[in-house]
Amino acid sequence: MTEHYEDEDEGPRERALSNLQVLGFIASFWLRRPWRLSWVVTFCLVSIGLDMAMPWAAGRMVDTLTQGPVLAPDAWRWWAIFIGLGVALAIVRNIRDKPWCQLAAFNMKEMTDAGFARVQAYSADWHADAFAGATVRKLSRAMWAYDQVSDAVVMWIGPALLVLVGLSVMMILRWPMVGLFSLFAVGLFIATNLFLISRFARPLNQRSVALDTRIGGALADSISGNAAVRSFGAEAREEARIAGVTSLWRDAVIRTWYSFTDIWLVQNLLLAFLQAGLTGLLIHLWTQGRATPGDVVFGVTAFMLMSGYLRNLGDNIRMLQKGLDDAEDLARYMRTGPQVPDRPDARPFAPGPGEIVFDRAGFGYAKSGRRLFNDFTLQIRPGERVALVGPTGSGKSTFVKLIQRLYDVDSGAIRVDGQDVAAVTQASLRRAIAVVPQDPALFHRSIAENIAYGRPDATPEAIEMAARRARAHDFIARLPGGYATLVGERGVKLSGGERQRVAIARAFLADAPILVLDEATSSLDVETEREVQAAMEALMEGRTTVIIAHRLSTVRNADRILVFEDGRILEEGGHDELVRRGGAYARLHAVTLGAA
Incomplete structure (x- = not known):
């Protein structure tokens, strides 16, 4: 089978956001702590003032x-001012940076x-379409x-813009031609950078980010399926698959870096233009007696300061664009509400005896193009x-998902x-429904934590009792760490039957009024199944229970069977x-007996 790396998708595609939209999203986190931000901005302005004063102090020192x-005392005074400005600048930046570090840490956590x-609030469909590894990569990036x-x-x-404009204005006030040239060169530098980055670098960078x-999605997909890879001896094929994806990334990122390198060349040529023009104009003024040696030193020092800021400006415009591209996915998430949101006036669910009513409910999956339920009443x-x-695709699992409100009905209502x-609220509703799925998803945490997931405040005694009722205590006790044993990602350290019993113990402990059993004993051997069936009989006592089953032996004692x-x-x-x-159920039953 041919691999199609170009067509693989890491998740649902959305329309790209503009740079201003992404920047606005990030800026909203700055404003969460206005006092700390104000402190940082204030000391940024002080440091800018000190920076701009250094060329002036250097020029006055040279003039002296x-x-x-004969003017040695004045020279030493200007020397002291020049050195003092440098020391003050270092101290002010230190005072500025510590609150900035705190602001960043708090905001990065909250983001x-x-x-x-x-x-997490997105629908089951969204998560089914997205690579988990790709989503993790987007959030961490x-x-x-x-x-x-x-x-x-x-x-x-x-700060760079303030310093560059400030120095240009200072020069305009003393030498209009020099200052205007400086302002023109700075504007040309910034405009050229913005044009080249937005026109050429950004599309390439977005490709390499995607x-x-x-890569994150492909790695997670292969690593999480390592057991299947090994069982089919497909290590080389998976390595080739990952190599195909990383090769695409390598080619894309090389083009991105090449574009940044070319832009860097243009920046340096513009800096040379500024250097030549600024110093040349000042030397010209000096030859005419309209500028002192100190003025020339001011110009040279100002250029050195400006060139440093311009280089940083160019580098940071590139880094800004990269950061905006990296944050775009999360900014889009925050602009996209959950597909199944809680209503603004939603109230907590009040658990009762467990009555479930479908009242003329209609529902169809958007991607399937057809309605599954029409005026469904039960x-x-x-x-x-x-x-x-019933057969696969007949609506059994959808029925349960609608009870949990993993999807909204298109018409009618469901009442519990x-x-x-x-x-x-969805969370309160789902806490009243305990689900034991066919393929239970366990967390890479201890067995005790997995059993107590529905009741995190449960005591060790309650956890052990739930495990005993699920016939899980004996195998847990044999493990080296007992209830503290880590089960591995998705519970890979346990067998299928062991995972199932842990999930059943979780349902015992949740003690919800409504119980959903989705082929809950399908992974158990015959002897253990009989034991768990007996335990589940006690669990179902007094609870509304919905059993999804393909093995008809598990539904014989149901009060009602729906085909x-x-x-x-x-x-x-x-x-x-x-x-x-002698209808459809009888035929299914006959097939089951024949298979047995």
Whole structure:
């Protein structure tokens, strides 16, 4: 099979944001701590003033020296002022930088937290379309982009513009032609940089950033599937796949760096133009007796200061653009609300006996182009055990997802204990529904933490009791770390049956009024399945239970069996009743018996 690296996507594609939109997003974090920002800006201005005063002090010192030793006291005074300005500049910058470091650390943390919260609120469809590794890469890259953009704007570009314009104005006041030339050269330098970077460098940089994200997604995809890679002996193929993605990135980033190198050449040519013009004009004025040697020293010192700022300005404009590109994904996330948001007036769900009602509900997946449920009406009574059976794609899993409000219905309503699920907060609703999935997702944390995930305040005794009821205590006790054993990413250190029992123990401990069992015993051997079935009988007692099953042996004791087909309930009734009818369920039952 041919690999198509160019077509791989790290997640849902969105329209690009402008530089100003991304910069506005980052600036919103600066304004969260206005006093600390004001402190930094104030001392930035003081340091700019000290910087601009140094060429002036150097020029006055040279003018005094040209008068001969008779003015030695004045020369020493100007020397002291010149040195004092340098010392004061170092101290002021130190006073400025410490609060800036605190501001950056707080804001980088909050930006990452906000990005994670927003991504976590996105729909199941969004996460199904996105590479987890790529999303992680975007969030972590944006955190450091904040540091890059903030330093570039506040510490370098802003002060550089003030110094460059300030020195030019100082020269205009004394030598209009020199000052105007300086202002023209500075404007030309900035305009050329902005044009070249936005026109040539940014598109290349966006391409290399996208491929950097793709590397994260591809690496995470291969590493998380390492067991499958090894089982098929596909290490070389995966290495070739990653090499293909990194080769694309290498080629793109080389073009990006080449563009920055070419821009750097243009910058240096413009600096040479400024150097030649500034010093040449001052020497010309000196030959005419309109400038002193000190004035020439002022000009040379001013050029050295300006060239340093211009180089930094050029470098930081490039770094600013890179940082804006790196932060663009997170800025877009923060402008894109959750696909299934809580209403502004949503109230906490009030758990009750567990009644579930579908009232003329309609729903269809946006990407499928067809509606799955049309005017779907069903009532599940409190404490009732209802089993859902039917072929794949018939609507069983969607039925459960709608109860949890992982999706919103297109029409009608779903009510749990008389409360419209769209009118309550999603987190409170889901805490009232314990789910044991077919393929339980465990966190790379201890077994105790995984069992207690629904009740993080549970005592060790309660955790152990839940494990015993799920028939998990014995295998946990045999592990070297017992309940403190780390289970690995997605629980890879445990067998399928062990993971399932941990998930069942989690459901025991959650003690929710509504229980969803999605093929909850499918990974267990026959003997363990019988033990867990007995434990689950106790768990289901007094709770509304929805059982999704393909193995009909697990639904015999359900109060009601619903046979789904294309979003409709084809049949419903008890096991014996449905077998006697000889319909769809009876045919499924006959197939099951034949397979056994």
